[in-house]
Amino acid sequence: MKLLRGFLWLLGFQLLGHVVVELLSLPVSHAMAGLLLLLAWLLVKRRLNESVATASQALIPLLAMLIMPGVVGVFFVIDEFAGHWTAVMVALAVGTFLSVLTTLWLMWRFMPREAANMDERNPRA
Known part of the structure; x- marks a missing residue:
């Protein structure tokens, strides 16, 4: 249950980042804005949420897979780099x-x- 709760926290901050970027028309990716908001939240609380830590630890082995779609996407815009x-x-x-x-x-x-x-x-x- 702790893992699911942690994923929900992470998804919630990603959604919050999406809303902030769209409302303010910021030139930042939604996920990055969500991570920055999560960082700010953790700095204000001054302690790590155990659920978020559990979910984050579960995602670390999958990091290469999470990066792969962006790397593959470069091949579709390769002509832009000429x-x-x-x-x-x-x-x-x-x-x-x-x-x-x-x-x-x-x-x-x-x-x-x-x-x-x-x-x-x-x-x-």
Whole structure:
């Protein structure tokens, strides 16, 4: 039941993001607006909703499948990129680098210190 409740929370924020984007004519995807609203809600509450955490953990293994439709959709608009391949490649390289850098910073920021110290003492682990 906790998993279903978590999915309903996530879908509710996605729907709320859809409404906000449409009402304000924002140049942001509906899902991204919903995630930003969810982030704001979690920051205001200052604690993680257990149902949302359970649903989120269930979605992590499916992340590649959730990204796949957008990647496949590029093939339908491939002609739009003619003459812009340099910009596309630079954007992909810079975006990937910034994504990896952000992930590394977040790991350093939020990883428990005793786990980090244990890895330094035992390099085989």
